[in-house]
Amino acid sequence: MALLDIVSYSQQTSGATSNNNLLAYSISGGRGSNQDDEEYNLPLGYRFSPRGNELITHYLIKKISGQQLPANIIREIDLYAFDPHQLPISEFKYGKPDEAYFFTRPGKRRRTSSGYWKPTGRDLPILSGKAIVGFKRILIFYEGKAPRGIKTPWVVHEFRVNPLYFSAIRRNKLDEDVNAKVTRVESYIVCKIRYKRQRQSDKCGTSSKTQKANQSAAESPLKETV
Known part of the structure; x- marks a missing residue:
C-alpha cells in the first residue's frame, strides 16, 4: 500500500502539479526493516493523520x-512508564505538531513518576462500514496523586481491536485456537498522544468575558441597607 493511501491530505490544492518529484516516496517500512534509518519525504500539506478505523485495520491488526x-x-x-513530556513526541515528524502515535502493551497500571492517566467517559466503538473493528478510550494526564491531581493538556486516545472482529477475519487460520486469538488481540494497542494547546480565540474569549464581568460589577450601584 502506498503511503498516499494512509495519510490525510490536509491542504487543498488547485489543479494538477507538474512536479512528479512531489509524489516520490521512500517506502521501505515493514518487518525486518531498520526503523531508525527510514525516511519518508512527504510533500507540503501531507500529514500522517489516519482515521480511527484506518489506524486499527491497517496498522494495529497488522x-x-x-x-x-x-x-x-x-x-x-512502554508509553505509560513515562511522564508525557519524557516521550519522544518531537521525533514523530510525519504528523501534526504536538502529536505522535505509538504502539504499546495494554495494562491497568497508568501511574507515572509525577502523575497518572485518567479515563474519561466510556469506550467508544470504532466502525468500518457496519462492523465494529475496535474501540477508543480517551485519557487525560493529571499531575500529582489521585484523586486530587491537577489536570494537564496531555491527552491520549487508546485504540484497541475488537476481539470478535479479529476472530472473524482470521477464522480460516486453522492453526490458531480461540485462546490464541484472544491472547494475540490483547498483545498491543495503538495510542495517539497530543498536547492540547488552548486556542488563541479561547484565550481572548475568556479574557473578554472576565473584563466584561469586572466592568459590570464596577458599574453596578451598591444597594444600601438600613
Whole structure:
C-alpha cells in the first residue's frame, strides 16, 4: 500500500502539479526493516493523520498479526512508564505538531513518576462500514496523586481491536485456537498522544468575558441597607 493511501491530505490544492518529484516516496517500512534509518519525504500539506478505523485495520491488526505495515513510522514504546513530556513526541515528524502515535502493551497500571492517566467517559466503538473493528478510550494526564491531581493538556486516545472482529477475519487460520486469538488481540494497542494547546480565540474569549464581568460589577450601584 502506498503511503498516499494512509495519510490525510490536509491542504487543498488547485489543479494538477507538474512536479512528479512531489509524489516520490521512500517506502521501505515493514518487518525486518531498520526503523531508525527510514525516511519518508512527504510533500507540503501531507500529514500522517489516519482515521480511527484506518489506524486499527491497517496498522494495529497488522502489528498484532505480524504482517508488514504500510509504513513503519509508529514506534513501539512502554508509553505509560513515562511522564508525557519524557516521550519522544518531537521525533514523530510525519504528523501534526504536538502529536505522535505509538504502539504499546495494554495494562491497568497508568501511574507515572509525577502523575497518572485518567479515563474519561466510556469506550467508544470504532466502525468500518457496519462492523465494529475496535474501540477508543480517551485519557487525560493529571499531575500529582489521585484523586486530587491537577489536570494537564496531555491527552491520549487508546485504540484497541475488537476481539470478535479479529476472530472473524482470521477464522480460516486453522492453526490458531480461540485462546490464541484472544491472547494475540490483547498483545498491543495503538495510542495517539497530543498536547492540547488552548486556542488563541479561547484565550481572548475568556479574557473578554472576565473584563466584561469586572466592568459590570464596577458599574453596578451598591444597594444600601438600613
